[in-house]
Amino acid sequence: MSLGIEFYLNLVCSAGGIVFFIYSLILIRKIKKLFPRSKITKRWLLREALIIIFLVGYIFNILFQFYELTDFIIIMTPLVYLFGGLFVFIIIKLVHKTYTTILMESGEKK
Secondary structure, three states, rough: OOHHHHHHHHHHHHHHHHHHHHHHHHHHHHHHHHHHHHHHHHHHHHHHHHHHHHHHHHHHHHHHHHHHOHHHEEEEEEEEHHHHEEEEHHHHHHHHHHHHHHHHHHHHHO
């Protein structure tokens, strides 16, 4: 097996993505602690699950690269684009709802 620049680039990018996903999971847990009994906390659970799915996908990507299972990588690429876009949309929508909740709750406490 000859490992070209594509393999190493893929490995570095996937490993970097894994680090960001793990850090994101840590941040989500911190966010959920800020709203212990809020509806917002339940909504963050779906986002946490999606991050875990992406994390597992990145791990599989590394394995597919290592074992030269390029057919799977060809299928994974468009799925990552599709679900990545969906993920960003869902996160932005939740962030908007979270900020709205914060503003409403801070207005009630005045």
